[in-house]
Amino acid sequence: MVANKDLQIRDPFVFPVPSEGKYYLFGSTDANIWGKGTGFNVYVGTDLKEWEGPFPAFRPDENFFSDENFWAPEVHEHQGRYYMFATFRRKDNARLGTAILVSDSLLGPFVPHSDGPLTPEAWNSLDGTLFIDEEQQPWMVFCHEWKDISDGEVCAVRLTEDFKGTIGEPVTLFQASTAPWATHIVSDKIKTNDKYVTDGPYVYKAGNGELLILWASFIERSYAQGVARSASGSILGPWVHEDKALFVSDGGHDMLFRTFDGRLMLTIHTPNKTPNERPIFLEVTEQDGKLEVVGS
Known part of the structure; x- marks a missing residue:
């Protein structure tokens, strides 16, 4: 068994059964996720404290x-199969893209389903x-990276019903800069103030029917987690940001899930520095579509 404090993982994603x-x-489980990709592991547990694995x-x-660069695997059940959305750096043009894998079991093995990434080849x-x-x-919701366009974007593209292609x-x-809480990247290597990050979007339908996107950016040097809501109820928005971030203590790339006793739980990794990143689980309250971390 491995405890959370000993589990190096980024971009945690929980599938409750x-x-x-x-x-x-x-999650992103390579010891050096910035280098060679070896694959993805899965851990299995009953209490969100200790885990069997890796498998x-x-x-x-x-x-x-x-x-x-094997990053950010998410697993979704659809029509009796498990689809993994994950990011990889392409061999042919060295650009990042999200591809879809599939398995009949949560333990895998997952195998390629889409013919490479479904995000634009030039992005x-x-x-x-x-x-x-x-x-x-x-739909697939994803990030167009700031390294291409300075001001990172959250985008959406329709998928074909078989998850093998896109439509339109x-x-x-x-854009990241439209959130009042997000700041430009503060880094010893970046000398301009026009670079804004978007990371880890997660779509959530609140109990009152509102559509939310949770996503990560930076407040100066600290990784942070924010929330936007669709004014129309559609994935196409327009999207309105919460004034303040949901989590500001150098953690992000979230998702939400329900525990077996009914609590709404946010999982993120923190701190945002390899090899120290660890998964944490934070109880969240929801009232009239507004999320708040318990105890914050």
Whole structure:
């Protein structure tokens, strides 16, 4: 068993299975996620404190389109199968993109489903997540990286029903700088003040029917987690940001899930520095579509 304090993982994603009384924890699990990619592991636990594993959920073969930067796996069940949305750096043009893998088991093995990334080939894109709208149309929400465009964007593109392709062009939902709480990157290496990050979008439908996107950026040097809400109720927005960040203590790349006793739980990694990143689990209250971390 491994405790959270000993578990190096970024971009944690939890898949609860009530019938088993088990939580499946996915994430960026390479010891050096900035280098060669070896695959993704999954951990299994019952109390969000200690975990069995790691179990090898995905291992690439020699024909896989990437061998570097394996990031942010999310797993979603759809029509009886498990689809993993994950970010990889392409061999052919060295750009980041989100591809989809599939498995019949949460433990894997996951295998390639889409023919490489479904994000634009010419973009650096990352952190794709699944959203299915009221008409049962699947979308992928993802980030267009700030390294391409300075002001990072959260975008959405429609998926084909088989999750193998896209329909139409991506739509920009919002830019990082439009959030009142987000600041430009403060770094010893970056000398300008026009670089804004978007990371880790996660779509959540609140109990009052409002559509929210949780996403990460920076407040100076500290990784932070914020919330935007759709004024129309549609994934296409327009999107309005909360004035203040949800979490400001150098943590982010979130998702929300329900515990087996019904609590709404936020998981993020913190601190945002390799190899010290660890998963944490924070109880969240929700009232009239507004989220607040308990005790904050």
